Amino acid sequence: MSIELKICGINSQKIINTIIKKGGCKYLGFVFYPNSPRNLSIEQSKKLTSIIPDKIKKVAVLVKPEITFIEKIKSQFDYFQVYDLSPLKVKKLKQISKKKVIQAIKIRNKEDINIYKKYIGIVDEFLFDSSAMEKSYSFNWDYLKNIKIKGWFLAGGININNIDKASKISQKIDISSALEDNPGEKSEKKVFDFLEKIQKL
Secondary structure, rough: OOOOEOOOOOOOHHHHHHHHOOOOOOEEEEOOOOOOOOOHOOOOOOHOOOOOOOOOOEEEEEEEHHHHHHHHHHHHEEEEEEOOOOHHHHHHHHHHOOOOOEEEEEEEEEEEEHHHHOOOOOOEEEEEOHHHHHHHHOOOOHHHHOOOOOEEEOOOOOOOHHHHHHHHHEEEEOHHHEEEEOOOOOOOOHHHHHHHHHHHO
């Protein structure tokens, strides 16, 4: 089984070096959201993204981003992962940035799953997350059983103890807070151990 892993909330050069050395991660996510303990400035993200090899895709994670902000950061990233943005605004973001878009869908109940249908033909990827977003809360993964699209990311509440189950639901996995010792502080050991586990699946 080949898992496409995305580690989100990257804010440390040490963690990037651990990930590069160990291998097994295809995407790194960088958060631009003032309410998050993982929030970065543009200058911070520039320094961090500059040391990432091309084989690892760089993803900017944004909530209701303004186009003016997109213009400032677009050269750093391969993808934009967006929350709470209408299909029309996502289309405009794509036109201006010329980047791929991962549309994040927040799941509170079974009906929320169908929101993705509004974005088909507009975005490049989908990510299904809990309504708590960055917090390590899960949602009922059974909601995703009959979804009609393929190749989407599963996020929300994934950790080293349930990755076996998660990987049976989707082979694209997004993880963040489960790899931290404290909010916004990734643990080199937790990152290493998770990558080790992923490589054995």
